[in-house]
Amino acid sequence: xxxxxxxxxxxxxxxxxxxxxxxxxxxxxxxxxxxxxxxxxxxxxxxxxxxxxxxxxxxxxxxxxxxxxxxxxxxxxxxxxxxxxxxxxxxxxxxxxxxxxxxxxxxxxxxxxxxxxxxxxxxxxxxxxxxxxxxxxxxxxxxxxxxxxxxxxxxxxxxxxxxxxxxxxxxxxxxxxxxxxxxxxxxxxxxxxxxxxxxxxxxxxxxxxxxxxxxxxxxxxxxxxxxxxxxxxxxxxxxxxxxxxxxxxxxxxxxxxxxxxxxxxxxxxxxxxxxxxxxxxxxxxxxxxxxxxxxxxxxxxxxxxxxxxxxxxxxxxxxxxxxxxxxxxxxxxxxxx
DNA sequence: CGGGTTTGACCAGCGC
DNA sequence: GCGCTGGTCAAACCCG
Numbered sequence: 555x556x557x558x559x560x561x562x563x564x565x566x567x568x569x570x571x572x573x574x575x576x577x578x579x580x581x582x583x584x585x586x587x588x589x590x591x592x593x594x595x596x597x598x599x600x601x602x603x604x605x606x607x608x609x610x611x612x613x614x615x616x617x618x619x620x621x622x623x624x625x626x627x628x629x630x631x632x633x634x635x636x637x638x639x640x641x642x643x644x645x646x647x648x649x650x651x652x653x654x655x656x657x658x659x660x661x662x663x664x665x666x667x668x669x670x671x672x673x674x675x676x677x678x679x680x681x682x683x684x685x686x687x688x689x690x691x692x693x694x695x696x697x698x699x700x701x702x703x704x705x706x707x708x709x710x711x712x713x714x715x716x717x718x719x720x721x722x723x724x725x726x727x728x729x730x731x732x733x734x735x736x737x738x739x740x741x742x743x744x745x746x747x748x749x750x751x752x753x754x755x756x757x758x759x760x761x762x763x764x765x766x767x768x769x770x771x772x773x774x775x776x777x778x779x780x781x782x783x784x785x786x787x788x789x790x791x792x793x794x795x796x797x798x799x800x801x802x803x804x805x806x807x808x809x810x811x812x813x814x815x816x817x818x819x820x821x822x823x824x825x826x827x828x829x830x831x832x833x834x835x836x837x838x839x840x841x842x843x844x845x846x847x848x849x850x851x852x853x854x855x856x857x858x859x860x861x862x863x864x865x866x867x868x869x870x871x872x873x874x875x876x877x878x879x880x881x882x883x884x885x886x887x888x889x890x891x
Numbered sequence: 892c893g894g895g896t897t898t899g900a901c902c903a904g905c906g907c
Numbered sequence: 908g909c910g911c912t913g914g915t916c917a918a919a920c921c922c923g
Contacts, residue, residue: 735896737915750914754894763914 717777725749725764725774731782733762744768758783 726733726749733751741748746766753760760780767773 734894736917738897739913739915742912748913761914 715777715779717775719767719773719775721772722774723772725766726751729776731755731760741765741768746771753782755782755784 726735732754734754735749736752737750738747739750744765744767746768748763748765751762751764758780760778760782762779763775763777765775767775
């Protein structure tokens with residue numbers, strides 16, 4: 555099995571409600587903020603999901619096409635619920651690419667409403683489909699309901715989306731889940747079509763769009779919508795043996811973050827990202843230790859900037875204690891400290 | 892034969 | 908209202 559090299563992946567967070575036009579990534583980048591700016595601009599959001607890697611992602615450096623594969627860059631673009639586009643383009647000190655994950659189930663009202671609608675869509679209570687049975691019928695009725703909702707003058711609200719860019723020659727990147735393509739559309743101002751995929755798992759309505767950036771044909775933009783309601787069918791490794799956050803949907807397995815700060819039920823990390831990070835981690839585990847050293851150094855030197863952000867403090871302390879690193883990093887590596 | 896892909900058609904939202 | 912665009916459907920097709 556061959557997994558996507560997510561070390562070359564940049565992450566984006568389109569608004570849950572606004573349609574992200576990836577044809578204008580350059581515009582998004584023009585609005586990029588430094589990572590610290592991103593942090594400060596997100597004070598209203600729960601940033602317990604910030605990883606130490608992210609703290610390392612401070613130096614801003616343009617991403618170029620000619621970038622050698624060994625030279626990695628990372629982008630974080632987040633569109634907060636206010637629909638204000640906040641972007642951050644950062645580069646990792648340890649050639650890493652991790653994102654600050656905005657709430658998969660955000661506190662904001664806009665996304666929360668989207669989530670609740672998604673729930674309603676998943677478990678609709680209608681009179682239409684009472685006589686209908688089976689998956690197909692449910693899907694059809696689901697569509698009917700969508701149409702009905704639209705007719706009721708309700709703007710269709712989308713699930714929270716997460717998108718990321720990956721340098722790859724392959725359009726459809728293996729991410730551990732099984733997808734069924736259900737559509738393809740030509741993209742305006744782009745010679746590359748956009749493909750639409752749906753998770754093949756029954757009762758899981760996660761979708762993803764895959765398109766190639768027309769500005770950088772070597773870059774594939776993948777946008778996930780929704781959250782998996784199941785564990786990745788292609789992932790069998792449990793969290794304790796190498797997963798960053800554990801498998802998607804297994805909230806109980808998120809007892810500790812890979813970076814040392816605890817991830818409890820209120821910590822908002824989307825399953826997609828957990829999965830991505832998991833693969834990412836498997837590839838770059840070797841680099842972690844040096845990264846964490848940098849994290850603590852950085853956190854200490856920027857303590858004032860973070861103010862009394864308990865989450866930052868917590869991560870700093872716990873990183874020192876290795877946290878779940880004890881699980882994911884070979885013992886001898888820890889001992890070498 | 893089952894599951895995935897292709898592709899034309901359809902629909903809704905949005906801007907003019 | 909009209910046209911454009913994004914998103915989805917579904918029949919036909921492909922493939923192992």
